Amino acid sequence: MYDAIIIGGGPGGLTAGIYAARANMKTLLIRSTFKASLITTTDIIENYPGFPEGIGGFELVERFREQALRFGVTIMDDDISSVVKTSVGGKEGWQVNTSLTQYKGLSLIIATGTEYAHLGVPGEVEFTGRGVSYCATCDGPFYRDGKLVVVGGGDTAVQEALFLTRFARSVTIVHRRDTLRAAGVLKDKAFSNEKISFEFSSVVEEIIGDSAVRSIRLKGVREEGKKKTLDVDGVFIFTGNIPNTKAFQGVTTMDAKGYIIVDPHMKTSAPGIFACGDCTAKLLRQVVTACGDGATAAFAAYEYVSKLKGTSYEGLKRV
Amino acid sequence: MAEEKFVENPDHPITLTDSDIKKAIATYPFIVVDCWAEWCGPCKMLGPILENLAKKHAGEIVFAKLDVDANPETAREYGIRSIPNLIVFKNGQKVGDIVGALPETKLLERIKALKG
Numbered sequence: 001m002y003d004a005i006i007i008g009g010g011p012g013g014l015t016a017g018i019y020a021a022r023a024n025m026k027t028l029l030i031r032s033t034f035k036a037s038l039i040t041t042t043d044i045i046e047n048y049p050g051f052p053e054g055i056g057g058f059e060l061v062e063r064f065r066e067q068a069l070r071f072g073v074t075i076m077d078d079d080i081s082s083v084v085k086t087s088v089g090g091k092e093g094w095q096v097n098t099s100l101t102q103y104k105g106l107s108l109i110i111a112t113g114t115e116y117a118h119l120g121v122p123g124e125v126e127f128t129g130r131g132v133s134y135c136a137t138c139d140g141p142f143y144r145d146g147k148l149v150v151v152g153g154g155d156t157a158v159q160e161a162l163f164l165t166r167f168a169r170s171v172t173i174v175h176r177r178d179t180l181r182a183a184g185v186l187k188d189k190a191f192s193n194e195k196i197s198f199e200f201s202s203v204v205e206e207i208i209g210d211s212a213v214r215s216i217r218l219k220g221v222r223e224e225g226k227k228k229t230l231d232v233d234g235v236f237i238f239t240g241n242i243p244n245t246k247a248f249q250g251v252t253t254m255d256a257k258g259y260i261i262v263d264p265h266m267k268t269s270a271p272g273i274f275a276c277g278d279c280t281a282k283l284l285r286q287v288v289t290a291c292g293d294g295a296t297a298a299f300a301a302y303e304y305v306s307k308l309k310g311t312s313y314e315g316l317k318r319v
Numbered sequence: 320m321a322e323e324k325f326v327e328n329p330d331h332p333i334t335l336t337d338s339d340i341k342k343a344i345a346t347y348p349f350i351v352v353d354c355w356a357e358w359c360g361p362c363k364m365l366g367p368i369l370e371n372l373a374k375k376h377a378g379e380i381v382f383a384k385l386d387v388d389a390n391p392e393t394a395r396e397y398g399i400r401s402i403p404n405l406i407v408f409k410n411g412q413k414v415g416d417i418v419g420a421l422p423e424t425k426l427l428e429r430i431k432a433l434k435g
Binding site: 211 | 358360364367400
């Protein structure tokens with residue numbers, strides 16, 4: 001039986017772990033065996049304070065993990081299937097069912113993040129791993145001197161396009177809007193990079209190839225008849241994200257896109273369940289905001305569990 | 320040295336290179352080769368899963384790993400464009416590949432389906 005069970009091993013979950021363990025809560029963190037925190041696939045993070053030279057995503061998360069372990073968080077690699085209400089030592093709690101076993105806790109902190117969205121166009125599934133990719137740091141080096149396309153216009157798309165210019169001969173950014181949505185500094189870098197060109201107001205209609213991707217067909221967003229075929233070796237897709245929250249449907253309230261709705265204390269609609277990081281409905285999904293949320297969620301969970309156990313500071317004062 | 324590497328029924332992933340992968344494919348009737356690289360985060364998640372599977376299924380499935388950075392020939396020959404990528408060989412022939420990280424149970428299912 002745990003005081004807090006954290007689901008998710010990214011920056012939000014691990015920060016929650018650090019704070020929960022330091023509050024002397026018996027803390028378990030369950031980390032997916034196959035869905036890595038998305039930030040671990042980012043080659044360099046330049047906006048996390050304290051690292052003026054930048055730091056690799058994988059390395060940063062490893063550091064969070066070491067810090068969580070140092071304060072006594074138990075970290076398990078397992079995949080959750082559902083959560084259900086249960087009684088824990090006569091108190092209201094939650095049971096987390098996983099592919100291997102089940103765990104019981106007085107509070108839950110959901111920090112499951114998001115995964116990359118798929119385009120849903122012909123050729124995408126068939127050519128995944130043979131020219132279609134969702135991870136530039138994994139697959140970029142296979143495209144030395146290649147012609148690449150990056151689909152998307154947000155921070156991730158532009159950052160990954162810049163990374164890919166290290167290997168590729170050319171990178172074309174295909175974006176449905178007429179300008180990039182990415183932050184100013186990234187935008188400036190992209191516009192001044194000789195290897196990067198743009199296809200604005202366009203979407204991918206089909207990915208074409210034989211044993212591997214050979215070309216893509218684009219169509220205009222406003223003029224559907226405006227089609228164009230580009231010869232390419234690889235297509236990297238960064239068009240957005242989907243929250244990893246399916247397991248919590250019917251348990252906590254979510255918005256229309258499936259992001260978990262939390263209050264400023266990271267409380268969800270279910271008593272004893274808190275959520276933090278990218279899987280929540282919020283304005284800015286960044287490492288630094290996930291960490292902030294994680295700390296708040298752990299503190300709120302601590303207050304909740306203390307009240308439940310009758311050991312809260314307020315409760316003690318009254319005795 | 321190279322001779323000792325290909326022991327009967329290994330209980331851990333064997334490390335392969337461009338120069339000895341062919342021999343490994345010829346030696347073992349069913350072998351799963353994990354093509355990975357240091358710079359790939361998801362590859363690092365798969366590593367412990369494969370060590371585990373190699374131990375549990377010793378004598379049944381042989382697991383091997385190949386660093387695509389140090390061994391570009393193999394990556395080129397099998398058209399690898401994405402890692403982690405498990406290439407599965409049966410009786411000396413490639414019978415399929417599994418791209419991307421998967422949970423242990425799903426991974427085993429896919430491997431067993433290819434084993435037939």
